[in-house]
Amino acid sequence: MNKELPKAYEPQQYEDAIYKRWEDSGYFTPEACPPWVDNPDSREPYSIMMPPPNVTGVLHLGHALENTLMDVMARYQRMNGKKVLLLPGTDHAAVATQARVEKNLVEAGMKNPRLELGREGLLEKIREYAEQSKTTILSQIKKMGTSADWSRLAYTFDEERSKIVNIVFKKMYDDGLIYRGYRVVNWSVKGQSTSSDDELAYIERKSKLYTFKYSESFPIPIATTRPETKLGDTAVAVHPEGRWKEYVGQEFVIENFGQAGHTLRLKIIADENVDDSFGTGALGVTTAHSPIDFEMYLKQKALGNDIGLIQVIGKDGLMTKEAGTKYEGKTVEEAREQVVDWLRAEGLLIEEQEIDQSVATSDRFGDIIESIPMTQWFVDVNKEIPGRGKSLKELMREAVTIGLDGNAKKKTIVNPERFEKSYLAWVDNLYDWCISRQIWWGHRVPVWYCQGAKNKEQGTTCQYVVTSEKLKACPECGGNIAQDEDTLDTWFSSGMWPFATLGGPEHKDFKTFFPTSWMQMGYEIVSLWMARMILFSAYLFNDIPFKDAYVHGILRDKDGRKFSKSLKNGIDPLDVIKEYGTDALRFSLMVGVAPGNDSRFYMEKVEAGRNLVNKLWNMSRFMLMTVDKEQGTMNKPVRRRGGDQVRPEAKTLADQWILKKLDTLVTGVTKNLDSFDFSYAAESLRDFTWNDLADWYLEIAKIEGGKAEVLNYILNTLLKLWHPYTPFVTEAIWQEVYGEEQLLMVAPWPTIQRSEDVIGTEEQFELMKRIVTGVRNLRSEYNIEPAKKVAVTISAGKQIELLQKNVEILKGMARLENCTIEKTIAKPDGAVGFIESEVEVFMDLSGSVDLEKEKERIQKEIALIEPYVISLEKKLANDEFVNNAPAAVVEGEKKKLEEAREKLKKLQEQLGVLTK
RNA sequence: GGGUUUAUAGCUCAGUUGGUUAGAGCGCUACAUUGACAUUGUAGAGGUCAGAAGUUCGAAUCUUCUUAGACCCACCA
Numbered sequence: 007m008n009k010e011l012p013k014a015y016e017p018q019q020y021e022d023a024i025y026k027r028w029e030d031s032g033y034f035t036p037e038a039c040p041p042w043v044d045n046p047d048s049r050e051p052y053s054i055m056m057p058p059p060n061v062t063g064v065l066h067l068g069h070a071l072e073n074t075l076m077d078v079m080a081r082y083q084r085m086n087g088k089k090v091l092l093l094p095g096t097d098h099a100a101v102a103t104q105a106r107v108e109k110n111l112v113e114a115g116m117k118n119p120r121l122e123l124g125r126e127g128l129l130e131k132i133r134e135y136a137e138q139s140k141t142t143i144l145s146q147i148k149k150m151g152t153s154a155d156w157s158r159l160a161y162t163f164d165e166e167r168s169k170i171v172n173i174v175f176k177k178m179y180d181d182g183l184i185y186r187g188y189r190v191v192n193w194s195v196k197g198q199s200t201s202s203d204d205e206l207a208y209i210e211r212k213s214k215l216y217t218f219k220y221s222e223s224f225p226i227p228i229a230t231t232r233p234e235t236k237l238g239d240t241a242v243a244v245h246p247e248g249r250w251k252e253y254v255g256q257e258f259v260i261e262n263f264g265q266a267g268h269t270l271r272l273k274i275i276a277d278e279n280v281d282d283s284f285g286t287g288a289l290g291v292t293t294a295h296s297p298i299d300f301e302m303y304l305k306q307k308a309l310g311n312d313i314g315l316i317q318v319i320g321k322d323g324l325m326t327k328e329a330g331t332k333y334e335g336k337t338v339e340e341a342r343e344q345v346v347d348w349l350r351a352e353g354l355l356i357e358e359q360e361i362d363q364s365v366a367t368s369d370r371f372g373d374i375i376e377s378i379p380m381t382q383w384f385v386d387v388n389k390e391i392p393g394r395g396k397s398l399k400e401l402m403r404e405a406v407t408i409g410l411d412g413n414a415k416k417k418t419i420v421n422p423e424r425f426e427k428s429y430l431a432w433v434d435n436l437y438d439w440c441i442s443r444q445i446w447w448g449h450r451v452p453v454w455y456c457q458g459a460k461n462k463e464q465g466t467t468c469q470y471v472v473t474s475e476k477l478k479a480c481p482e483c484g485g486n487i488a489q490d491e492d493t494l495d496t497w498f499s500s501g502m503w504p505f506a507t508l509g510g511p512e513h514k515d516f517k518t519f520f521p522t523s524w525m526q527m528g529y530e531i532v533s534l535w536m537a538r539m540i541l542f543s544a545y546l547f548n549d550i551p552f553k554d555a556y557v558h559g560i561l562r563d564k565d566g567r568k569f570s571k572s573l574k575n576g577i578d579p580l581d582v583i584k585e586y587g588t589d590a591l592r593f594s595l596m597v598g599v600a601p602g603n604d605s606r607f608y609m610e611k612v613e614a615g616r617n618l619v620n621k622l623w624n625m626s627r628f629m630l631m632t633v634d635k636e637q638g639t640m641n642k643p644v645r646r647r648g649g650d651q652v653r654p655e656a657k658t659l660a661d662q663w664i665l666k667k668l669d670t671l672v673t674g675v676t677k678n679l680d681s682f683d684f685s686y687a688a689e690s691l692r693d694f695t696w697n698d699l700a701d702w703y704l705e706i707a708k709i710e711g712g713k714a715e716v717l718n719y720i721l722n723t724l725l726k727l728w729h730p731y732t733p734f735v736t737e738a739i740w741q742e743v744y745g746e747e748q749l750l751m752v753a754p755w756p757t758i759q760r761s762e763d764v765i766g767t768e769e770q771f772e773l774m775k776r777i778v779t780g781v782r783n784l785r786s787e788y789n790i791e792p793a794k795k796v797a798v799t800i801s802a803g804k805q806i807e808l809l810q811k812n813v814e815i816l817k818g819m820a821r822l823e824n825c826t827i828e829k830t831i832a833k834p835d836g837a838v839g840f841i842e843s844e845v846e847v848f849m850d851l852s853g854s855v856d857l858e859k860e861k862e863r864i865q866k867e868i869a870l871i872e873p874y875v876i877s878l879e880k881k882l883a884n885d886e887f888v889n890n891a892p893a894a895v896v897e898g899e900k901k902k903l904e905e906a907r908e909k910l911k912k913l914q915e916q917l918g919v920l921t922k
Numbered sequence: 923g924g925g926u927u928u929a930u931a932g933c934u935c936a937g938u939u940g941g942u943u944a945g946a947g948c949g950c951u952a953c954a955u956u957g958a959c960a961u962u963g964u965a966g967a968g969g970u971c972a973g974a975a976g977u978u979c980g981a982a983u984c985u986u987c988u989u990a991g992a993c994c995c996a997c998c999a
Contacts, residue, residue: 289999298997598935617961628958786965792954874943886979895941
């Protein structure tokens with residue numbers, strides 16, 4: 007090394023330049039192949055599609071977590087020589103983005119942006135906002151160190167993706183899976199749009215439940231929380247075998263209900279779903295304003311009984327003309343009050359009761375959802391797909407259970423497994439999916455309505471045309487046409503993300519990378535998103551969108567609360583990066599998290615990450631300096647295949663031990679990453695780095711010397727193992743070692759080259775450690791200054807050879823000026839001691855030993871070990887244990903007992919000498 | 923109402939298919955500090971693994987129940 011590295015790692019000085027080097031190197035693209043790969047043409051593809059962040063603003067910590075997960079995986083696979091594609095992109099996020107921009111405009115003083123700007127004007131504003139947001143988001147993703155292929159950047163709303171959306175719509179329409187229908191849908195008055203069942207947020211609120219009769223003579227009491235909708239009731243449903251069954255089939259005429267000025271005709275219908283034992287055992291059927299009641303309407307209609315629909319609430323959220331002249335134009339709250347007043351005045355109100363009610367609200371616009379009947383576009387999830395013999399629902403189920411068509415290779419594995427259950431529960435409860443929205447930001451429904459006068463005259467039937475192409479005139483009659491005003495649900499397009507990003511089935515990327523390898527997502531969108539991706543892939547290609555789904559928990563703040571705008575507890579990842587560096591942030595996001603569980607984010611964790619990164623930096627600095635000093639020049643480590651090293655020969659016990667530990671680490675981390683145990687891998691890396699390497703081996707290296715080769719090898723391997731987690735610092739160090747011509751990013755992942763089994767290495771080294779720790783412990787207990795050197799006598803027994811051989815370690819690590827090792831030696835006068843296995847260690851206190859204190863200490867130890875010995879004896883005396891437990895376990899217990907007994911015996915001897 | 927999930931050291935969390943005298947990080951206590959690192963080192967204190975019962979030779983780990991929390995789903999009017 008020619009230049010001295012700074013004492014502390016300063017991320018800000020390296021990160022941007024390193025990212026640029028990576029990007030410039032071309033290795034973010036799957037086509038670039040590292041030189042050490044033997045067969046570049048047959049590399050296994052590995053693809054991850056980045057869940058596209060919404061272009062609604064800036065990234066938050068949740069995105070940082072996802073980026074880290076994906077990047078750890080991508081980097082790991084890339085170092086394994088795979089053809090890795092991590093494809094980045096963003097989502098136009100239809101409703102979310104439009105709602106955000108409209109809100110901004112209103113805050114800036116506009117009253118009604120849609121009205122004031124018009125469709126094109128508002129779209130222009132949203133487009134501007136989206137573009138800006140996109141730029142910010144992409145630069146943030148880069149700051150996170152994400153090794154994404156920017157040449158393939160995608161956007162759910164770009165031309166290529168939009169084209170695919172239209173093609174898929176058309177195909178599903180042709181297959182009869184998309185239909186236009188008049189249904190009761192979820193309507194947000196504030197957003198002036200429908201929303202799917204999955205875009206609702208339920209809130210708990212106090213509400214009143216009114217029990218009433220429609221009229222004096224009406225026999226059945228009815229309960230409702232929405233009296234104003236009763237103006238639109240067309241039937242009363244009872245259980246076919248219930249207490250009201252005698253009335254089934256009758257029709258009651260209620261004159262002037264609620265003084266509405268019109269007549270209600272209520273048919274009494276029978277429905278199995280009415281619970282006779284609940285409430286009044288009857289249900290006022292509001293066919294137009296309740297999805298369930300609407301179902302009854304359809305059911306009755308199919309039976310030839312048209313009970314009719316009366317829409318009393320309009321799209322503007324106000325009562326309609328049909329509600330009656332008294333109510334027309336009133337808000338639902340006003341109408342409710344008036345109906346209740348009237349019921350009360352007429353003596354028809356039987357009971358008022360306060361109840362807790364959960365009401366649906368629009369998760370984007372926040373207002374309470376009204377159920378209103380209208381004509382919309384739907385995906386039929388229950389209909390049999392032509393030629394397939396199954397419905398979309400069945401495909402969604404197969405894809406995660408038996409695999410599509412029972413083919414286990416076409417099965418998406420959900421990790422952790424438990425999320426499979428919630429996914430399936432959701433699939434089973436799925437209703438037809440309303441995909442049309444009345445907002446403007448999004449893919450326009452690719453349907454054109456014929457408006458030509460010509461066709462009317464001719465009596466033709468060309469009402470509308472569904473096509474994936476843009477139309478200018480009606481292809482049937484040549485008449486004028488107009489495209490459907492509505493746009494598509496955002497999930498309709500993001501559901502196609504795994505293949506739309508790859509250009510669709512004809513594209514060569516699709517052929518290489520589909521199905522994708524791995525997809526990660528938060529559990530809150532498993533049903534929303536994963537299900538839709540599976541739906542489309544299964545339907546279009548009879549394949550799964552990804553082989554493994556990794557579901558992670560959500561990130562919470564220090565107090566376990568969700569991050570939210572209203573709580574103002576948000577943390578900008580860029581601020582964290584600025585202060586602590588990207589590596590520290592990444593590490594803090596990965597560690598201490600069980601798969602699928604929520605985790606908390608707090609600065610102490612990032613600090614710990616920063617400290618670790620700094621430790622890594624300084625250890626490397628030390629290793630490089632040592633290598634330099636020992637070899638006299640800047641060392642270019644022995645390289646094979648561009649940086650893969652040969653395992654050096656172990657010269658000492660410590661060498662054997664650390665190399666063995668390193669082998670174990672390589673195996674462990676590899677296994678953990680293969681099974682998505684990100685936290686485990688990171689923690690074992692930290693343990694090795696800090697506890698084994700820094701605290702022991704490097705200290706011993708200072709004592710033993712001659713470590714150039716071993717240190718080279720360890721550093722090389724360790725940097726590779728750390729790289730997926732802390733890419734910047736490891737690359738920075740790598741650069742110091744190997745110069746700029748090589749990138750750690752594409753160095754080969756370490757493998758175990760030789761597992762040299764020196765029996766007992768670990769036990770022997772552990773004994774050394776325990777002796778050292780024991781001495782340090784005694785020093786601390788007897789308040790001997792750390793700097794002061796002490797003399798130690800060891801009665802080593804069988805271990806005499808081991809200890810004699812490694813006496814320098816003992817002397818160095820425990821700061822001994824003298825260390826006498828004998829096979830057996832009695833405790834010298836004026837010494838204190840401890841026992842490790844059969845080894846007794848005595849420390850000379852030069853007469854200043856406090857006999858009482860030493861006695862106390864030994865007694866305390868005996869008190870600790872005695873019950874232990876007894877419990878082991880009991881265990882081993884138990885035949886059932888000996889017979890049933892695995893032999894290895896029994897052996898282990900026997901050994902423990904032997905050692906404990908030995909120790910106890912020696913403690914008692916020592917105590918005996920003291921009390922004499 | 924149904925389902926999922928959590929409860930382990932002061933705090934945040936691990937504990938990989940039942941076999942440890944129960945672990946980590948942070949915090950805490952004491953001591954240390956000129957050569958890799960105070961973004962540090964050494965040593966230490968701290969837990970009847972929410973509670974109860976059961977299965978087992980053996981339970982933090984499996985079963986049942988109880989308590990407290992979180993989340994998801996649900997048409998009980």
